[in-house]
């Protein structure tokens with residue numbers, strides 16, 4: 194298994210891509226919460242795992258909604274930043290959240306079977322580019338989610354304006370893995386159908402095809418994000 198956590202540490206130190214410096218939660222996470230209430234009103238989210246939590250910006254937002262959150266991340270620097278955020282929040286009287294260092298593509302003994310009724314994966318598992326890493330991720334996800342749990346994932350579409358230009362043959366080529374020349378970090382790009390196939394037999398409850406302009410490394414691109422709510 195390739196360990197990219199050193200590259201992520203560097204990325205968090207530099208504040209390169211948006212998630213390393215943004216304080217506000219992901220727009221797609223707001224969409225998920227609004228829809229989670231709609232698709233499962235009788236059973237609101239109580240215990241959620243933030244897979245690849247980064248600085249903790251999304252975990253903090255969930256905690257503000259009264260949800261108990263555990264953020265895990267493989268980058269030591271991200272964990273340090275998330276822990277600092279928890280301290281700041283608690284000092285200000287805002288709800289905190291738990292943080293642990295760990296990989297999402299391995300079995301984590303500190304996570305109990307069926308212990309979460311929700312999981313969020315915001316631009317994280319797209320960085321697991323090998324079939325083995327992806328299989329291990331899905332096994333662990335299935336183990337820790339309770340039956341009926343919601344799984345929210347957002348990721349870059351194969352024709353996303355920033356990532357598709359890195360594909361050797363462009364968006365229409367058969368290639369699906371790109372390496373960011375600035376950070377050295379790899380990503381796997383998906384179409385909507387490929388994501389649905391990837392997480393079968395989970396059932397898809399909602400989908401957002403989000404398109405708009407945003408900046409990467411200071412330059413504006415036409416971004417294309419896919420966001421899904423699945424149910425186990």
Ligand SMILES: C[S@@+](CC[C@H](N)C(=O)[O-])C[C@H]1O[C@@H](n2cnc3c(N)ncnc32)[C@H](O)[C@@H]1O
Nearest residue numbers: 201212245246247266267268296297315316317
């Ligand atoms: C693009 S950032 C997104 C961070 C956060 N989800 C957000 O939206 O702000 C990707 C994150 O995934 C983490 N990550 C990458 N591979 C991982 C793995 N195998 N296990 C755990 N975390 C991982 C990185 O350290 C980084 O924090």
